[in-house]
Amino acid sequence: MSYVEIRELTKRFDTTTVFENINLDVDEGKICVLVGPSGCGKTTLLRAVAGLTQPDSGMIRLDQRDVTKVEAKNRGVGMVFQHYALFPNMTVEQNLAFGLEQKKLPRPEIRKKVDGVIELMGLGPRAKARPAALSGGQKQRVALARALVLEPKLLLLDEPLSALDAQIRKRLRDELKRLQHDVGFTAIFVTHDQEEALMLGDQVAIMQAGRFVQIGAPAEIYNRPANLAVANFVGDFNIFDPGTVKRLFAAVTETSWAVRPEAIDIAPADRKPVINGTAVETEVTVTAVQILGAMVRHYTRAQDVTIKVDLLNKPDQRLFQIGEKARISIAKNAIAEMNE
Ligand SMILES: Nc1ncnc2c1ncn2[C@@H]1O[C@H](COP(=O)(O)OP(=O)(O)O)[C@@H](O)[C@H]1O
Ligand SMILES: [Mg+2]
Known part of the structure; x- marks a missing residue:
């Protein structure tokens, strides 16, 4: 009790x-x-x-x-x-x-x-x-x-x-x-x-x-x-409605997805795609890179959608260039499905 x-x-x-x-x-x-x-x-x-x-x-x-x-x-x-x-x-x-x-x-x-x-x-x-x-x-x-x-x-x-x-x-x-x-x-x-x-x-x-x-x-x-x-x-999510999920990730959902910028991985476009079904991914273009202290914030675009991606600002962190093509992936267990 x-x-x-x-x-x-x-x-x-x-x-x-x-x-x-x-x-x-x-x-x-x-x-x-x-x-x-x-x-x-x-x-x-x-x-x-x-x-x-x-x-x-x-x-x-x-x-x-x-x-x-x-x-x-x-x-x-x-x-x-x-x-x-x-x-x-x-x-x-x-x-x-x-x-x-x-x-x-x-x-x-x-x-x-x-x-x-x-x-x-x-x-x-x-x-x-x-x-x-x-x-x-x-x-x-x-x-x-x-x-x-x-x-x-x-x-x-x-x-x-x-x-x-x-x-x-x-x-x-x-x-x-x-x-x-x-x-x-x-x-x-x-x-x-x-x-x-x-x-x-x-x-x-x-x-x-x-x-x-x-x-x-x-x-x-x-x-x-x-x-x-x-x-x-609780701020700073990427929100993807079901239509966007379908277009960007070729996945089917009835609810919107909320994904934290730090839960998204970004890699050079030539990295091998994830194929084991535990993640979704899409190609993006990097539009801005900002050092925020502990984090490096990347603004990327996939088709007409802006996606925020944060990487830990480690000393050896590879910095992406503006205009660079990249590939982002989101682990399925990092996706919050929302009711409304
Ligand atoms: N004594 C009161 N008489 C009439 N309406 C009240 C009274 N106290 C609060 N309210 C109303 O109740 C609602 C909730 O108020 P309140 O509990 O102060 O909200 P919060 O603390 O979340 O800002 C508001 O619409 C407010 O106008
Ligand atoms: Mg109050």
Whole structure:
């Protein structure tokens, strides 16, 4: 049985259905990353799990307990938002102690827990500072610490890094992953960022217009997108519709193919064709070659179709010339067949 179980959950606002009969499972100690376009219902789902909005039907179970009707403060769920709502008139320490004081914990215990989380999050030097004196990254670290200090059963993070600049964002992302490893919390994390989703998630759930179109491990989402929307989210696929597949590869398919640029092999046109049926191939003309760092991106054309091919930028990598004829091959197991 999963630690978090969302069953047939439905939420409407007046006549608008935000989501209908959705299901999600999260295992204990894992991060489930929720991604999807703006307005698809991510925040509403988190709010329903937190108990901040009541679903119209369905059930939410947390650690084997039905919490659907339980008040927010009794669910043991912590939330962190994009905009850190810290108390401006309190120091970092006081902000961290606040929730524990509300719970009427004994003073020494509060002290111990606050010190522990300050240590854990590296906030020692800022313990006596007020929020106004903190950088955005520090504020968000305090917001996270404030949620963690209450030892929630489940942590809900709604785009917590979105307001930060790229460098801080990456650093906090790494820290969060380390924290999860050290503390072992269970979380649902919402983001727009592809890299963040794949790096942080033990599981990635892709939401679209109030339903999940794919839920899977990052590698699965990355390599086997269920449809075009998922492929677009995880970026940079070659998409071949059935007609194109037939023309270029003389293969028959009813669904479109999605193929990663790095999953395509390119070789000089005189290389021996693959004939054992484990790959498809076609002739192309190289139209551009770009060094992207670790990868060399080749833009090629086969008939009227542009195909992106990435090779690892090894020191001995043979560079193709613009206008050179070449042959590309795609291993059949590198082809993701998509539903839509
Ligand atoms: N309190 C509310 N009243 C009416 N409609 C709302 C309310 N909150 C959210 N919605 C609507 O529900 C949909 C999903 O919103 P939201 O969950 O915030 O999406 P996301 O977080 O994925 O961007 C949107 O169409 C939004 O306008
Ligand atoms: Mg939102």
